[in-house]
Amino acid sequence: MGIRLDGTSLTHPGGFTALHPLNLAIQPGERVAIIGSSGAGKTTLLRLLSTGLLASSGSVQLLDADPAQLSGGALRRLRTRIGLIHQSPPLPPRQRVITAVLAGRLGQWSLARSLLSLCYPLDISGARTALEPLDLSEKLFARCDQLSGGQLQRVGIARVLYQGADLLLADEPVSAMDPLLADHTLALLNRLAQEHGKTLVASLHAVDLALRHFPRIIGLRNGEILFDREAGQVTPEDLRELYSNEGLAETLPDPVSTLVTPRPSGQSAPRCL
């Protein structure tokens, strides 16, 4: 099993329940996009799946393990198999790109090797190989504070690819990229996940990208799963319900008309304008 949630909820420390009891099963090798409006709970769900947050109720199975039941060492080993791509990768500004990418394997290396790698990069060709398909190998020795937001996101992706995780989680991984680059990067992530049999779960605000690249779409609304379907089965009505906002309804056009066009006969999924 890749991921299994049974009656899983999450209440943040302040008392806000961001995820109401969810049931969800994702098989190894599946590629799933999570869509939904701001505050729907997408980041919270990804943090739960990356073991950054523990469930408040129900059970969580990640790669056949329940993180809440693991010892410290076993949890660290599980985390080496889970890679989280952040919307804004938390990279130290003065760190070199190569060091940031190699940090993907810190959890797998001995303390001595990790410390050495921080001072002197040990696997230059491995870092270059991870950056090449992202068209970023020429930035290998650049400092992170010299990169654009989109380039930093690609460094974060290269780091997780270098990690070699079995479960790839991505929180708005292409939000800072131009449309062409975002499309290319998602195609790459999906191709690599498919080729290597990795499970990929990504949150996306760009509905068109989600429908184009991911076979399965989960619509999250107010911490609940509104729909969970093959991309080709997602309807404009699904999206209208997902993005309806009573507070804004009177001042904005129908949200779906800005996201998708009605599905022509014979076409499998709503298309973007």
Ligand SMILES: Nc1ncnc2c1ncn2[C@@H]1O[C@H](COP(=O)(O)OP(=O)(O)OP(=O)(O)O)[C@@H](O)[C@H]1O
């Ligand atoms: N640490 C926290 N403490 C309290 N509430 C939180 C915390 N983190 C998130 N929340 C709340 O949980 C809800 C879900 O937040 P989350 O970041 O998961 O949404 P999201 O769907 O990722 O939104 P966005 O698309 O804007 O990033 C929001 O109402 C948010 O205010």
